[in-house]
Amino acid sequence: MGQDKLTVGLIYGGKSGEHEVSLQTALAVSQAFNYEKYELIPFYITKSGEWRVGSKLTGPFSALEELKLENGAHNTSAAINMLFEKLSTGHSTLDVVFPLLHGTYGEDGTIQGLFEIANLPYVGAGVLASAAGMDKVIMKKLFAEAGLAQCEYCYFTASEWERDSHAIVQGIEEKLRYPCFVKPANLGSSVGISKARTREELLSSIAIALRYDIKVIVEEFVDAREVEVGVLGNEEPLSSVPGEIVSSSEYYDYQAKYLDGKSQMLIPAELDTELAEEIRDLAVKAFKAISGNGLCRADFFVKKSDQTVWINEVNTMPGFTPYSMYPLLWRETGLSYEMLLDRLIELALERYEVRQNLNFENGVQ
Structure with missing residues (x-):
């Protein structure tokens, strides 16, 4: 050095x-x-x-x-x-x-x-949090265990689909109804996601999702605002001001997220103080639910009908592109891009030092 x-x-x-x-x-x-x-x-x-x-x-x-x-x-x-x-x-x-x-x-x-x-x-999440944060089904089970409210969902594997697609479709229609969202369970950046309004669209959406993963999750449609919060820290994580995505398309897909630049990010989101604080607290709760470290972005639905807050997902490695939500949330909270990078490296070194002091030997020393 x-x-x-x-x-x-x-x-x-x-x-x-x-x-x-x-x-x-x-x-x-x-x-x-x-x-x-x-x-x-x-x-x-x-x-x-x-x-x-x-x-x-x-x-x-x-x-x-x-x-x-x-x-x-x-x-x-x-x-x-x-x-x-x-x-x-x-x-x-x-x-x-x-x-x-x-x-x-x-x-x-x-x-x-x-x-x-x-x-x-x-820098960032460990093995467990990374794996759980990548698998939308496991993530949702951890959120449920932590008492976080979320939308209804169904999931199945490629082999289950091959064995009995008819029963799966019936189950989805009974539990979720249309429209619903079909997603590969293990892919980020909105790749492979489709909105299904009919049985025909559901079948084609599932075919698309199965090109990307062997496990598929189908979620109910929620008429809601999309609000995101940055989380930063290890044992005592802090949350940023919330930001809101106003999408250029019907939902926040890959095109809207990375290519067309038309989706608006409102930072801070226009929320009353009490609701903003609730969402910030829930973001920390979601981070802890997956055993997060370093950073994550927690994404929420705020239902338009009654203002209830539902966790959608966490992203353990949110984008750092110049127009990415995570750095912009922290900039608005008072931490510049450069300071954010410094802090993430500090957190990585702190976590490493703590783990170096653990005893991995058998028996009591």
């Missing part, structure tokens, strides 16, 4: 439908870091799962293409050797890793397990 700078491994890309979103996030983060405090080492994971590690960055990336490390980058074995350095030599080039990976193999607990085995501090 030169001049007591922290060396941060920035990990982005990945084998996921959200590869491009991850690149946008990494570009924005590289441009926000203070290079007098940090040295960044970029790790790019290609769509096919190959790893590339670049040289230390002396300044930010200026274009998305640069992030792909096509010139002079080292290959997968060099990247893995650097990650596992501490196990073989007792010290590491990396002080902390910052995974900017969305979706499968990124925020689902798999890469977090790799960091745990490599004994590296890392």
Whole structure:
């Protein structure tokens, strides 16, 4: 470490439908870091799962293409050797890793397990929270256990669908009625989500969802405002002011979220003080329900009919693109982008230190 700078491994890309979103996030983060405090080492994971590690960055990336490390980058074995350095030599080039990976193999607990085995501090949720936050069905069961109100839902696997699709459709129509939303259970960024208004649409929506996952969740339609809250912390998490999504399309889909720029984010959301405080408290409760660490964005429905608040989901690795909700919520709460990055790295190191003091041996010492 030169001049007591922290060396941060920035990990982005990945084998996921959200590869491009991850690149946008990494570009924005590289441009926000203070290079007098940090040295960044970029790790790019290609769509096919190959790893590339670049040289230390002396300044930010200026274009998305640069992030792909096509010139002079080292290959997968060099990247893995650097990650596992501490196990073989007792010290590491990396002080902390910052995974900017969305979706499968990124925020689902798999890469977090790799960091745990490599004994590296890392930003964000641990293995359990990442996995639970990725699987919408498991997440909803944890929310129910924590007493959080949520919409009605049904779920099934691909093999159950093959065995008895007729009974599943009947169950959905009886419990949820139309319209309803069909989603792959394990994908973020609204990929593969459809709204079904009829049985015909339900069948085609399920076919789409099954292209992305072997488990599908179907949720009742809620006529509600969509309100989101940022959570930041470990054992004593704090919540941001709430923000509201006013979508450009019928629901907040991938196009509205990342491509057309027409969805409005109202920050802070126009809520009375008591309701805003209730939502902030529920966001912390949801974060704790999945055993969160570092950060998450908690998404809520505020029903238009009676103002009741229902948890929709949490996202353990929310986007950091320049127009992403999570950094904007914290900016409005008083924490700039740069300060937010500092805090996330502090939280990663704090959590690592606490865990280093645990006894993993058998018996009492």
